Amino acid sequence: MSIKNAIKLFFTQYLNFSGRSSRSEYWFAQLFILISSITLISFLIIFSIQNNFPILTVIFALIFIIPSISLSFRRLHDINKSGLWFFTPLIPTIIPGLAFDILTLFLDIVLIYWYCQPGISSENKYGPNPLTLLNLINDKYDSEEKNIWDENK
Numbered sequence: 727m728s729i730k731n732a733i734k735l736f737f738t739q740y741l742n743f744s745g746r747s748s749r750s751e752y753w754f755a756q757l758f759i760l761i762s763s764i765t766l767i768s769f770l771i772i773f774s775i776q777n778n779f780p781i782l783t784v785i786f787a788l789i790f791i792i793p794s795i796s797l798s799f800r801r802l803h804d805i806n807k808s809g810l811w812f813f814t815p816l817i818p819t820i821i822p823g824l825a826f827d828i829l830t831l832f833l834d835i836v837l838i839y840w841y842c843q844p845g846i847s848s849e850n851k852y853g854p855n856p857l858t859l860l861n862l863i864n865d866k867y868d869s870e871e872k873n874i875w876d877e878n879k
Contacts, residue, residue: 733758745800746852801840
């Protein structure tokens, strides 16, 4: 999957908490979020927009939070895990203390590990393999392009 398609899916599937997302879709979207965040912060610092800093960052967060959560759900579905695992690092934050901070860090590391795992190659309870769907679309596109090329000979 290209970064362009990943960003497009990130915004078009923003309320879709079902189905599956591939690793490339997930990590390209995360890269886009990181670059967008750095760009926003740099813009605010360069132009010294200190008065509107909280407002713009809240707007930015509101634009990106729901699509990020839904993408995380779909990524977890790809490895046959419930999307609700996304919220497990939040549980220890209710109770303050170093032990709970360490537990939160551990759960974050587990989630990152899961996000890096390849998806289930066959269909699972959350839907078909997103890479298979992508290959079918690419094959169709390639065959259509061949037919057009052959007709133009």
